[in-house]
Amino acid sequence: MLKVSGINRFAHIPCRFIGTSCLPTIYALSTPPGQRSAIAVVRISGDHSKYILQRLTNSNKEPTPRLASLRKLYHPDQKENLLDTSLTLFFESPRTFTGEDILELHLHGGKAVTGAVLKAIESLHDLKKGFNIRYANPGEFSLRAFQNGKFDLTEIEGIKELIDAETETQRKSALSSFNGENKLRFLQWRSQIVDNIAKLTAIIDFGEDTEIEDIENIIMNVESHILELRAVIQQFINKIERSNILRNGIRIVLLGPPNAGKSSLINTISQDDISIVSQTPGTTRDAVETALNIGGYKIIICDTAGVRDDSSDVIEKMGIEKALKKSESCNLCLLLVDPNNMPLIPESLKQHLASPKFQNSDKIIVLNKIDTISTPEDLNHTMLRIHQEIGEKIPILPISCLSGEGIDNLTTDLITKFQLLSDTSDESNPIIVSERVREILTNDVIYGIDEFLSFKDDVVMASESLQHAATGIGKITGQAIGIEEVLGVVFSSFCVGK
Ligand SMILES: Nc1nc2c(ncn2[C@@H]2O[C@H](COP(=O)(O)OP(=O)(O)OP(=O)(O)O)[C@@H](O)[C@H]2O)c(=O)[nH]1
Incomplete structure (x- = not known):
């Protein structure tokens, strides 16, 4: 027979449901500070939310919960001092984000308006009269929501991820x-x-x-x-x-001889003038990283110094070394080839391709400038020569940054690669925790x-x-x-x- 002393030994009281009613009422500007904007939202949470509304509107009228209302806001101690005309929204506890009473003031954006309203709220803090009101600490609204059992920690962290999401895939995974x-x-x-x-x-x-x-x-x-x-x-x-x-971004390194079109490719994919394109070989001398959004994926693409065998310039040599090193730690390396070069791939790049350090990297050969190849036979011949030179069958994608030919295929192939790299090719969403x-x-x-x-x-x-x-x-x-x-x-x- 099981012996236990009293059934309430089994009562499970989650420690976080301690309530927050004894805590100060908090307020904060919830939209970015110090910026001109059409609207700025000030959020207030806590027992004194309704009091703040009544004092700012200079009226004892009970607000109707969840009903937006256009009200004039005054300084509480200077009744004639109109601060702004604002859309006010009152949410009654416990059916609110924090579980407490919440007031939202949708003000006209801009430093002076928000500054005046925040100062007016601050002036309502009066401990002697029992009004404990202060500016919120970072994340304090979410903390209150957690303390009141509105969300667990994974959901709270999900909100942060959602706000931080920069791309579509990040957004979807944060939502889960x-x-x-x-x-x-x-x-x-x-x-x-x-x-x-x-x-x-x-x-x-x-x-x-x-x-x-x-x-x-x-x-x-x-x-x-x-x-x-x-x-x-x-x-x-x-x-x-x-x-x-997905959170950190897929790291792509562009590698290739000078003038192969690495900078042009970044500009073509991003449809922007991010990298300097010039006829002068060796324009890019350092590894330059740019964040891009390709097909909803966050990409960190790195333009590198062109690799050549006969460089005597110390700075250029350092740039080439850096380029090769970068390609060893990326998620995907795009090796750009210019069909007009002879050999197509410099010796040092061939050695790099064969080196054990580079074996695990995912690679695609991008054969650029196909607008300079006259016939399909010549194109096939060039592709065959590339495979002969490197001695292995890395996939080749023919493109022209100049005419745009093959760019759609390249983008589609890249997105398929990103799906594989981030495990987002199946039906289920990626998991960001x-x-x-x-x-x-x-x-x-x-x-x-x-x-x-x-x-x-x-x-x-x-x-x-x-x-x-x-x-x-x-x-x-x-x-x-x-x-x-x-x-x-x-x-x-x-x-x-x-
Ligand atoms: N015909 C043709 N020219 C191109 C193409 N793509 C780039 N170019 C030209 O090739 C030259 C070099 O292009 P870049 O993009 O600067 O080449 P890069 O590989 O970044 O060069 P470095 O910075 O020197 O390593 C420029 O004059 C471009 O206009 C293309 O598809 N077809």
């Missing part, structure tokens, strides 16, 4: 965190681990009354569940690592599971290792886990008292 897809996933994993801890706890507490064979079966069963879960979590971590490329989450998954969750697998003959240690993994997931979402919860699961899902 923000929408709670990751939260659901983590909660499922955690509950699976807790279920299995519960089974082990039952053996620890009631093993003496249980047949050895039954105990062995339970342990085997737990082990097989945890092994399956480990594979799923590892797959998720692998996907995060591939998706990380914070570094914090990635670290906890590896250092706590996978670590705890591996410890469990190594201790499986020692039920107590095995159970503690799983507890470590579950606590790790609790850290990710911001939820605490206690032994009460484990006992709660034992109590509710096991008929231990037989």
Whole structure:
């Protein structure tokens, strides 16, 4: 028979639901500061939001929640001092972003208007009268939302990713965190681990009354569940690592002899004059990085010094060395070839292509200036010569930066490559999570599971290792886990008292 002292031992009270009503009312300019703009939004959250509205509008009228209203705003102590005419929106707690009363003031943009309104709100701070009002700290609105149980940490981090998203793929992946897809996933994993801890706890507490064979079966069963879960979590971590490329940008290096058209290619792809194009060979002498958006992917493209064998210029030589080095650590190298050169590829570049350091890089040969090739036969012949010179079959894409021929094909091929590199070619969205989450998954969750697998003959240690993994997931979402919860699961899902 299970002996526990009082059912409320199992009550699970998430520690974050402590409420924020005792905290100061906070306010902040939620649109970029110091800029001229059509509108600027000041957001206020806390118990005194309604008071602030009433004081600024010089009226005791109760605001209708969620109804936009055009109001004149005055300085609270200088009734004639009109500050602005503003759209005001009041949201009543708890159905708000922070869970507190929220007031939004949609002001006319510009330093003077926002400055005057912020000063007026500041003047309402009066501790003696019980009005604790202050400017918000960075992220404090989201912190309040978390403290009031509106979002878990993964959703909060999703909001940050969403705001930081620069491209379409980053936006989509941030949305999957923000929408709670990751939260659901983590909660499922955690509950699976807790279920299995519960089974082990039952053996620890009631093993003496249980047949050895039954105990062995339970342990085997737990082990097989945890092994399956480990594979799923590892797959998720692998996907995060591939998706990380979306946040940091896919690194492309352009390599090739001087005058092959590297700078022209950047300008053609970006449809902008980013790089200097000139007939003078050796115009680009250093590695120059530019961020681009190609097909919704963030790309960091690096224009490099043209590689030639006979350079005697020290600076140029340094530039060439840097170019070759850069190409070793990129995600994709585009090797530009000018069909009018003889040989097509300089000796030093051929050696670089064959070097072991460069073997793992993804490469495409871009045969530029095909407008200078007269017939399809000559084009085929040039492509054959390239493969003969380098001795391996790297894919070749013929283009002309001048006429635009082949650029669409190149772009399509690049996007397919980006999908593969970032693992976004399947139906599921990429996964962008914070570094914090990635670290906890590896250092706590996978670590705890591996410890469990190594201790499986020692039920107590095995159970503690799983507890470590579950606590790790609790850290990710911001939820605490206690032994009460484990006992709660034992109590509710096991008929231990037989
Ligand atoms: N006919 C033709 N000329 C091109 C094409 N692309 C580039 N050029 C010309 O080739 C010359 C060199 O182009 P760049 O883009 O500066 O070449 P680069 O590889 O960046 O040169 P470096 O900076 O010297 O390494 C310029 O005069 C371009 O106008 C093309 O597709 N066809």
